[in-house]
Amino acid sequence: xxxxxxxxxxxxxxSSEIHAQIEKKKAGDAKxxxxxxxxxxxxxxxxxGDTLKNVYLKYFYENGLNPSLFPSxxxxxxxxxxxxxxxxxxxxxxxxxxxxxxxxSILMVVKVAREKASxxxxxxxYPEIVLxxxxxxxxxxxxxxxGIKTIHVATGEDYRVDMEGIRKAISKNTILxxxxxxxxxxxxxxxxxxxxxxxxxHEIPFHVDACLGGLMLPFVEKLxxxxxxxxFRIPGVTSISADLHKYGYAAKGASVILYRNSKLRKLQYxxxxxxxxxxxxSTAMLGTKSCGPIATAWSVxxxxxxxxxxxxxxxxxxTTKRLQxxxxxxxxxxxxxxxxxxxxSFTSDYSNIFLIGDEMKTKGWxxxxxxxxxxxxxxxxxxxxxxxxxxxxDLEEAAQKTRKLSWNKITTKLTVSATxxxxxxxxxxxxxxxxxxxxxxxxxxxxGKPSRMAAxxxxxxxxxxxxxxxxxxxxxxxxxxxxx
Numbered sequence: 316x317x318x319x320x321x322x323x324x325x326x327x328x329x330s331s332e333i334h335a336q337i338e339k340k341k342a343g344d345a346k347x348x349x350x351x352x353x354x355x356x357x358x359x360x361x362x363x364g365d366t367l368k369n370v371y372l373k374y375f376y377e378n379g380l381n382p383s384l385f386p387s388x389x390x391x392x393x394x395x396x397x398x399x400x401x402x403x404x405x406x407x408x409x410x411x412x413x414x415x416x417x418x419x420s421i422l423m424v425v426k427v428a429r430e431k432a433s434x435x436x437x438x439x440x441y442p443e444i445v446l447x448x449x450x451x452x453x454x455x456x457x458x459x460x461x462g463i464k465t466i467h468v469a470t471g472e473d474y475r476v477d478m479e480g481i482r483k484a485i486s487k488n489t490i491l492x493x494x495x496x497x498x499x500x501x502x503x504x505x506x507x508x509x510x511x512x513x514x515x516x517h518e519i520p521f522h523v524d525a526c527l528g529g530l531m532l533p534f535v536e537k538l539x540x541x542x543x544x545x546x547f548r549i550p551g552v553t554s555i556s557a558d559l560h561k562y563g564y565a566a567k568g569a570s571v572i573l574y575r576n577s578k579l580r581k582l583q584y585x586x587x588x589x590x591x592x593x594x595x596x597s598t599a600m601l602g603t604k605s606c607g608p609i610a611t612a613w614s615v616x617x618x619x620x621x622x623x624x625x626x627x628x629x630x631x632x633x634t635t636k637r638l639q640x641x642x643x644x645x646x647x648x649x650x651x652x653x654x655x656x657x658x659x660s661f662t663s664d665y666s667n668i669f670l671i672g673d674e675m676k677t678k679g680w681x682x683x684x685x686x687x688x689x690x691x692x693x694x695x696x697x698x699x700x701x702x703x704x705x706x707x708x709d710l711e712e713a714a715q716k717t718r719k720l721s722w723n724k725i726t727t728k729l730t731v732s733a734t735x736x737x738x739x740x741x742x743x744x745x746x747x748x749x750x751x752x753x754x755x756x757x758x759x760x761x762x763g764k765p766s767r768m769a770a771x772x773x774x775x776x777x778x779x780x781x782x783x784x785x786x787x788x789x790x791x792x793x794x795x796x797x798x799x
Contacts, residue, residue: 318798321798345681346679347698348698349679349698349702350698350699350700350701350702351679351680351681351702351706352680352681352698353680353681353682353683353692353693353694353695353696353699354658354683354692354693354694354696355681355694356696356698357560357561357562357563357564357696357697358564358696358697358698359564359615359619359627359697360697363564363615363618363619366614366618367564367565367566367611367614367615370607370610370611370614371566371607371608371610371611372607373610374388374606374607374609374610375607377606378603378604378606379392379603379604379605379606379609380597380602380603380604385606388606388609388610391609391610391612391613392412392413392609392613394613395413395559395571395609395612395613395616396410396411396412396413396571396573398616399411399529399530399557399559399563399571399573399616400547400573402529402530402533403525403529403533403546403547403555403557403573404546404547404548405546405547405573406547408575408576408577409547409573409574409575409576410573410574410576410577410580411571411572411573411574411580412571412572412580412583412598412599413559413569413570413571413608413609413612414568414569414570414571414572414599414600414601415568415569415570415599415600415601415604415605415608416558416560416567416568416569416570417451417453417524417526417556417558417570418453418456418457419570419599419600419601420526420556420558420570420571420572421451421453421454421456421457421522421524421526421556422453422456422457422460422461422600423572423583423599423600424457424491424522424554424556424572425444425454425457425458425461425463425491426457426461426582426583427520427554427574427579427580427582427583428442428444428490428491428520428522429442429461429463429490430582431490431520431579431582432490434582436490439487439488439490441464441488442463442464442488442489442490443463443464443465443466443486443488443489443490444458444463444464444465444466444489444490444491444492444493445466445468445481445484445485445489445491445492445493446465446466446467446468446492446493447467447468447469447470447475447476447493447494447495447498447505448467448468448469448470448476448687449470449474449476449495449498449499449500449501449505450493450495450498450524451495451498451499451524451526454493454524463490464488466484466486466489468480468481468484470501473503473652473653474498474500474501474503474651474652475503475504475505475506476494476505476506476510478506478509478510478513481510481513482513485513485517485519489517489519490519490520491519491520491521491522492510492513492514492519492520492521492522493521493522493524494506494507494510494521494522494523494524494545495523495524495525496523496524496525496528496529496532496545496546497527497528497532497654497655497656497658498524499527499658499692500651500660500685500690500692501651501652501654501659501660502652502654502655502656502657502658502659502660503652503653503654503655504528504532504542504543504545504655506543507523507543507544507545507549507552508543508544508549510551511549511550511551511552512551513551514551514552514553515550515551520553520554520579521551521552521553521554522552522553522554522555522556523545523546523549523552523554523555523556524556525545525546525555525556525557526556526557526558526561526570527558527561527562527656527658527694528545528557528562528655528656529555529556529557529558529562529563529571530557530558530559530561530562530563530564530624531561531562531628531631531656531657532545532655532656533546534621534624534625534627534628535628535632535655535656535657537621537625537628538625538628538629538632540632540655540656542655542656547573547575552575553574553575553579554572554573554574554575554579555572555573556570556571556572556573557570557571557573558570558571559571559608559612560608560612562627562628562631562657563612563615563616564615564619564627565608565611565612565615566607566608566611566612567608568605568608569608569609569611569612572599583598583599584596584597584598585597627697630697630700631657631695631696631697631700632656632657634657634695634699634700634703635654635656635657635659635695637703638693638695638699638703638706638707639654639659641703641706641707641710642661642707642710645707645710645711645714646665646714647663647664647665647666647714647718648661648662648663648664648710648714649661649662649664651688651690657694657695657696658692658693658694658695659692659693660685660690660691660692660693661690661691661693662688662689662690662691663714665714665718666714666717666718667689667717668684668689668690668691669684669689669691670717671691671710671713671714671717672684672691674713674716674717675691675709675710675713678709678713680706680709
């Protein structure tokens with residue numbers, strides 16, 4: 316049956332019709348406020364949240380492109396950057412900007428490293444970044460956009476980057492070292508102090524990706540947890556990214572990128588002086604800049620202060636420990652490594668962990684699925700606090716159920732096995748044609764979202780040619796962003 320084309324409307328709808336259609340569309344969205352979603356949404360509570368909504372609306376139409384037109388926005392950005400710098404032990408020389416999120420912050424860091432290398436070491440023709448395999452893909456994205464090669468270093472048994480591997484990976488082409496505080500997959504902090512010493516030794520910029528931990532780890536440390544130094548206390552650290560819209564509780568999207576000095580930050584800026592439309596300048600990737608997130612970031616820091624953030628961090632960490640202890644107590648399940656804060660993954664010794672994830676999804680739980688090793692991932696937030704017992708009960712039932720023979724288990728194994736064999740036996744072009752149709756492998760719920768992903772992740776793990784995995788994901792993404 317041919318799909319009807321979505322057309323630009325002839326006539327507008329009134330307010331009530333718009334609200335009705337929005338509610339209908341939202342009915343299929345994940346319900347983050349039930350506490351069954353781990354990550355994605357960071358809610359500070361109704362009282363603070365309602366204040367931030369009102370603040371956001373005050374800057375709904377303003378544009379941060381021109382800092383001279385809306386000086387209040389520039390002032391809030393400067394003060395927010397200064398407050399986060401203070402939290403991360405920056406001195407009076409540390410400067411930065413607010414970006415649209417961690418990806419933009421990281422993109423700017425990679426750009427700065429490239430600009431610095433081209434200025435200081437023009438002989439480098441093929442620049443490289445040395446980073447852990449556990450570092451965020453935003454570095455891969457930035458390197459792809461900017462024409463830079465990434466050199467990946469494995470993690471050790473503790474899931475922190477292997478320092479000997481880092482030393483061997485550094486070459487005459489290295490323009491940037493990267494460490495995570497913490498990394499997303501395992502929630503562990505890389506050996507930042509050792510990386511800093513190595514960066515100083517080789518005179519290479521060193522970036523700490525604290526997008527997840529920047530507004531959480533300082534308070535976890537103040538609470539007495541054993542958090543190693545990861546910020547500007549380490550002499551070799553030249554830049555830090557910290558997301559305000561995660562554990563900072565600001566509206567999306569807002570992140571801070573901090574530099575050791577303004578000499579580095581100037582390499583981030585873009586200026587074009589020969590346009591007939593006037594002189595154009597921007598601090599980061601975006602031109603037009605939403606002011607609502609900036610205003611909420613400033614407001615929430617001012618509202619909560621050290622005391623408020625400490626109380627929230629305490630609640631989240633106690634919830635995290637309860638979850639980890641409960642998972643480890645379930646036969647066959649265990650937490651991966653020794654996480655440093657409120658993000659971690661876990662796996663199963665007996666069952667396909669992705670089948671457990673699918674089973675949990677039927678109960679309304681939303682967790683990320685990870686690979687290398689296969690595991691499920693939890694980013695614990697304040698919304699998860701009331702549902703710990705329910706989660707652990709459902710998880711134990713899901714683990715027991717997936718050990719038994721089920722149709723889903725059989726079909727998943729058959730699908731994975733058949734696809735793996737086809738990948739090896741068929742010519743590349745033929746397999747990619749099959750991959751174009753195989754994005755429909757995952758079962759879909761009424762809203763069109765994939766509801767069972769074990770087959771997709773299982774296939775990913777069996778395909779020797781990673782470009783075939785790439786093709787599968789491209790087709791799934793393409794299908795999801797085609798009008799129903």
